[in-house]
Amino acid sequence: MDFALSFEQQSLVDALEEFCRRELYPHENLVEELRYVPDEIRQEIRRKSAEAGFEGMSLPEEWGGPGLDKQTKMQAERVMGKPSSALGQCMNRGVTGILFKCKDEQIEEYLLPSIRGEKKNAFALTEPGAGSDARSIVTKAVRDGKEWVINGVKQFISAADIADFIILIAVTGTDDTPKGPRKRFTTFLIDKDTPGLRVEPMKSIVTRGYNPTMVYFDNVRIPDSKILGEEGQGFNTANEWLYDGRVSLSAHCVGRAERIFDMTKEWAGTRKAFGKTIGEFQGVGFKVANMAVDIKLGDLMVKEAAWKIENDLMNRTEASMVNYYCSEMVFRVADNAVQVFGGMGMMEDFPIQRFWRDARIERIWEGTSEIHQDVIAKDLLRPYQH
Ligand SMILES: Cc1cc2nc3c(=O)[nH]c(=O)nc-3n(C[C@H](O)[C@H](O)[C@H](O)COP(=O)(O)OP(=O)(O)OC[C@H]3O[C@@H](n4cnc5c(N)ncnc54)[C@H](O)[C@@H]3O)c2cc1C
Known part of the structure; x- marks a missing residue:
C-alpha cells in the first residue's frame, strides 16, 4: 500500500487548504453569530473558488470533473473538514453521489444544475420515530394513477432551508418475503416549491449555518418521473455511496482535529502558569x-480506507470502523483542547467551544457510534453463529 500523493496531487490539496485559510476562515465568526451564510459571502466564495479551479473538483471525468483518485479526494475532504461546514458548502466542489442515478429529464432538471451550482439539495431520511432504525420510517408515497401522493414528516434534515429540491426516501409498499412482510423504499426528487411541502427550522447548537430542519409532506403530488433510480430500490440507491460517505466524514474529522490541535499546541506552548508554559507540565x-x-x-x-475503496476492497465492517474511530477521535481531541484552554475554552469569542460543539455531531449523524459498534461486532461474530 502506498498512500503518497504525487507532487501535483499534493499541490492541489495544499492550494485548497490555503484557499480555506484565506477565504473561508475569516467569515466563520459571522456565520456562527448569524446562523446563516449571507448571500454576498456565499456568492463571493463561489466565484473565488471557481477562479482558483476548485469548482467541480470532486466530479468524475464523465461529468466534467478532473476524476481525482480516491486518495487525493479524501485528502481534499480532510482539508474541507477544517472550515465551518456552512462555508465549505458554498464552494460547489461536486454533487451528492446519489444524483448520478438521475436519468432522462432528471439530468437536465436536477443533475446538471446541481453540477453548475445552480441548485442545491437536502437528503431526507430521518423521521421523528425513526433515526438509527431507518427501516422504521413511515413517510408514505401512494400511487394514484400516474402520480404519487406523499404524506409524512422528516426530522433533522440538513440545509433543507436553502435547498431547491429534496431527495426523499419514502415507503412505497410492502413485499412478502420468506422472513415475513418487508417494506419497499423508494427515492424521490421533490422540488421544494411543490404544493404541500413545508420546511421549518430547528434550532441546533452544532454546525451553525448548515442547519437541520423539519420537512412536512401533506398530500404532496408528484409524477412517476420524480423517482430516482428504481421504485422499491430506495436503500440500494443510497447505499451505493455509503462507503464514500463514511470515509469522507472520517476525513473531515481528521482535518478538524488537526485544526484544533494546531490551536492547542500554540496555547500549550505559550500560556504561562507557575512560571512555566502549561505544556511543560506533564498533565x-x-x-x-x-x-x-x-x-x-x-x-x-x-488513508487505508481510501486505498481500499480505490481497489474495490472496502466492506461495511471497515467503513464502520474508520467512521467510528475518527468521529470519536475528533471529539476526544476537541474535549482535551477545551481542557488545555481552561476557562478560555468556554468563551464564545474563542473558537474552541465551537469546534467542541461541532465535533459532537460526528458521533451521531451518518450512523451513531453505537450503531457502528453494533455493525462491527455483528459482522465479526457472524461466523460463530449457528
Ligand atoms: C444536526 C443534524 C443533522 C442531520 N442531518 C440529517 C440529514 O440531512 N438527513 C437525514 O436523513 N438525517 C439527518 N440527521 C439525523 C441523524 O442521522 C440521526 O440523528 C441519527 O441517525 C440518529 O438517529 P436519532 O437521532 O433518531 O437517534 P436514535 O436512533 O433515537 O438513537 C438514540 C440513541 O439510542 C442509541 N441506539 C439506537 N439503536 C441502538 C442499537 N441498536 N444499539 C445500541 N444503541 C442504539 C443511539 O446510538 C443513540 O445513542 C441529522 C441529525 C442532526 C442532529
Whole structure:
C-alpha cells in the first residue's frame, strides 16, 4: 500500500487548504453569530473558488470533473473538514453521489444544475420515530394513477432551508418475503416549491449555518418521473455511496482535529502558569502527545480506507470502523483542547467551544457510534453463529 500523493496531487490539496485559510476562515465568526451564510459571502466564495479551479473538483471525468483518485479526494475532504461546514458548502466542489442515478429529464432538471451550482439539495431520511432504525420510517408515497401522493414528516434534515429540491426516501409498499412482510423504499426528487411541502427550522447548537430542519409532506403530488433510480430500490440507491460517505466524514474529522490541535499546541506552548508554559507540565504535555497519536491513527485509517475503496476492497465492517474511530477521535481531541484552554475554552469569542460543539455531531449523524459498534461486532461474530 502506498498512500503518497504525487507532487501535483499534493499541490492541489495544499492550494485548497490555503484557499480555506484565506477565504473561508475569516467569515466563520459571522456565520456562527448569524446562523446563516449571507448571500454576498456565499456568492463571493463561489466565484473565488471557481477562479482558483476548485469548482467541480470532486466530479468524475464523465461529468466534467478532473476524476481525482480516491486518495487525493479524501485528502481534499480532510482539508474541507477544517472550515465551518456552512462555508465549505458554498464552494460547489461536486454533487451528492446519489444524483448520478438521475436519468432522462432528471439530468437536465436536477443533475446538471446541481453540477453548475445552480441548485442545491437536502437528503431526507430521518423521521421523528425513526433515526438509527431507518427501516422504521413511515413517510408514505401512494400511487394514484400516474402520480404519487406523499404524506409524512422528516426530522433533522440538513440545509433543507436553502435547498431547491429534496431527495426523499419514502415507503412505497410492502413485499412478502420468506422472513415475513418487508417494506419497499423508494427515492424521490421533490422540488421544494411543490404544493404541500413545508420546511421549518430547528434550532441546533452544532454546525451553525448548515442547519437541520423539519420537512412536512401533506398530500404532496408528484409524477412517476420524480423517482430516482428504481421504485422499491430506495436503500440500494443510497447505499451505493455509503462507503464514500463514511470515509469522507472520517476525513473531515481528521482535518478538524488537526485544526484544533494546531490551536492547542500554540496555547500549550505559550500560556504561562507557575512560571512555566502549561505544556511543560506533564498533565498538559501528555494530552498533547495523546492528541497527536490519536490524530495520526485516524489519518492512517482514512488513508487505508481510501486505498481500499480505490481497489474495490472496502466492506461495511471497515467503513464502520474508520467512521467510528475518527468521529470519536475528533471529539476526544476537541474535549482535551477545551481542557488545555481552561476557562478560555468556554468563551464564545474563542473558537474552541465551537469546534467542541461541532465535533459532537460526528458521533451521531451518518450512523451513531453505537450503531457502528453494533455493525462491527455483528459482522465479526457472524461466523460463530449457528
Ligand atoms: C444536526 C443534524 C443533522 C442531520 N442531518 C440529517 C440529514 O440531512 N438527513 C437525514 O436523513 N438525517 C439527518 N440527521 C439525523 C441523524 O442521522 C440521526 O440523528 C441519527 O441517525 C440518529 O438517529 P436519532 O437521532 O433518531 O437517534 P436514535 O436512533 O433515537 O438513537 C438514540 C440513541 O439510542 C442509541 N441506539 C439506537 N439503536 C441502538 C442499537 N441498536 N444499539 C445500541 N444503541 C442504539 C443511539 O446510538 C443513540 O445513542 C441529522 C441529525 C442532526 C442532529
